[in-house]
Amino acid sequence: MPLLLSPAERVVALVAHPDDAEILFFGTLRRWHEVGAEATVVVVTRGVHGISVADQATGVHLDTSDRLAESAASFEGTGIDLECLGWEDGALRPDRHLVSAIETTLTRLECTVLLTHAVHDGNDHQDHHAVARAALNAATRVPSCATILHGQPIAPHHSIAGTVLVDITNHIEAKLKALQAHQSQSGRYYLDEPFTRHRAAGAGWAKHPHHAAAGRFFEALAPSLLLLPDPPEQP
Numbered sequence: 001m002p003l004l005l006s007p008a009e010r011v012v013a014l015v016a017h018p019d020d021a022e023i024l025f026f027g028t029l030r031r032w033h034e035v036g037a038e039a040t041v042v043v044v045t046r047g048v049h050g051i052s053v054a055d056q057a058t059g060v061h062l063d064t065s066d067r068l069a070e071s072a073a074s075f076e077g078t079g080i081d082l083e084c085l086g087w088e089d090g091a092l093r094p095d096r097h098l099v100s101a102i103e104t105t106l107t108r109l110e111c112t113v114l115l116t117h118a119v120h121d122g123n124d125h126q127d128h129h130a131v132a133r134a135a136l137n138a139a140t141r142v143p144s145c146a147t148i149l150h151g152q153p154i155a156p157h158h159s160i161a162g163t164v165l166v167d168i169t170n171h172i173e174a175k176l177k178a179l180q181a182h183q184s185q186s187g188r189y190y191l192d193e194p195f196t197r198h199r200a201a202g203a204g205w206a207k208h209p210h211h212a213a214a215g216r217f218f219e220a221l222a223p224s225l226l227l228l229p230d231p232p233e234q235p
């Protein structure tokens with residue numbers, strides 16, 4: 001069994017919006033859960049502002065529970081827990097309030113592996129930037145948290161190199177289905193099959209072409225902390 005995919009881990013995917021965890025980590029969370037680890041998705045906001053300006057002009061709006069219901073549907077039956085901190089999306093800042101809320105959550109969940117957005121200067125949603133910075137700050141005060149991995153942004157013009165590849169070939173179809181649960185976001189390229197397959201194959205072509213050539217699919221993560229512990233002593 002790969003060293004990081006341990007049943008002893010308590011994995012927390014901390015993301016800004018409903019759909020972020022599915023885009024960045026769906027297969028990764030499934031991999032950890034299937035070896036027996038606890039896996040929890042924590043969504044900071046309800047994502048009610050996640051509609052296009054054009055749709056807003058035609059009177060479309062989202063209720064506070066709409067997008068979380070979509071996330072609940074996409075993780076239904078997986079055994080992966082889902083919770084929401086209930087913040088308003090669009091203007092998150094990595095201030096003491098957000099840092100404190102995240103620290104409290106990671107401590108309560110006894111997080112050992114933190115998955116979150118990437119810290120970088122390229123294009124990305126402003127809430128992703130804020131959550132990544134607040135999560136990194138908070139994690140320094142959570143003793144159990146020994147591994148921190150960042151998802152590759154879907155926005156172009158970033159410099160994050162995903163050097164940790166998680167083989168999600170056995171979960172790519174389930175991931176595609178999970179993304180389709182986000183009906184309120186339909187029409188966005190990053191939820192559709194061509195992009196998802198291209199990105200998952202491209203991660204392999206970029207870093208491990210032999211596996212990509214064999215038809216494997218991956219989620220690519222960038223580490224900011226990896227603790228490889230001593231193995232437990234044999235009796």
Ligand SMILES: [Zn+2]
Nearest residue numbers: 016017020125
């Ligand atoms: Zn997002």
